[in-house]
């Protein structure tokens with residue numbers, strides 16, 4: 727099968743600074759990749775490079791065989807790259823429904839379909855963006871990216887700053903979007919354990935380079951690379967009834 731996304735030896739940064747170096751990445755259609763790493767290791771810069779807002783320093787970026795290396799962000803969006811930024815930049819002075827209809831493009835993901843995925847948004851469809859909770863704003867940001875009917879969805883720290891119960895709801899929705907609906911995705915996440923249950927494969931970045939690449943399953947089974955590169959204690963949960 728040909729790659730949906732292919733990054734070959736990509737280096738990029740801002741101004742004179744190179745932030746990510748010689749990144750090789752391949753994503754098949756329907757596959758989801760977790761991008762993990764400590765703060766400031768270049769995760770957002772990697773997403774920014776895929777959407778085309780960093781300074782290119784080398785390598786190639788292709789989507790479904792089409793070379794997008796020198797393409798502007800608007801052309802990349804038209805080619806099928808959807809993006810949910812960390813800031814969840816929804817239109818705060820528009821209603822939920824207006825946020826969706828303002829950008830919707832024909833395709834599988836209709837406004838009705840995203841309401842099925844996020845019933846909370848349907849309940850709140852007449853509310854202004856500014857009246858939504860953080861979790862609802864994140865759901866709306868994802869829903870808005872979906873109604874653009876992208877081939878690839880990029881999510882930047884979707885669970886950041888959200889209450890645990892909302893995080894679970896959001897992860898369940900992401901799982902349905904990826905697993906059941908076959909959406910291809912690259913998900914940047916600080917909380918490795920949460921996202922590995924949603925993605926097929928994972929990379930860990932350190933100082934702008936890939937220091938680990940493998941399946942999500944292998945990281946769940948053997949979290950040693952997470953402990954090594956993220957400093958998290960990713961031990962399996964103790965059995966119920968265990969004495970601490």
Ligand SMILES: Nc1ncnc2c1ncn2[C@@H]1O[C@H](COP(=O)(O)OP(=O)(O)OP(=O)(O)O)[C@@H](O)[C@H]1O
Pocket residue numbers: 740743745763764765766767768769770771772916
């Ligand atoms: N717009 C920018 N201009 C210049 N330098 C930047 C810019 N954005 C990020 N950087 C620098 O690039 C490096 C990587 O930042 P980046 O945001 O990609 O890391 P990150 O892994 O996503 O971190 P976080 O988890 O904190 O969001 C940092 O040293 C940061 O200061």
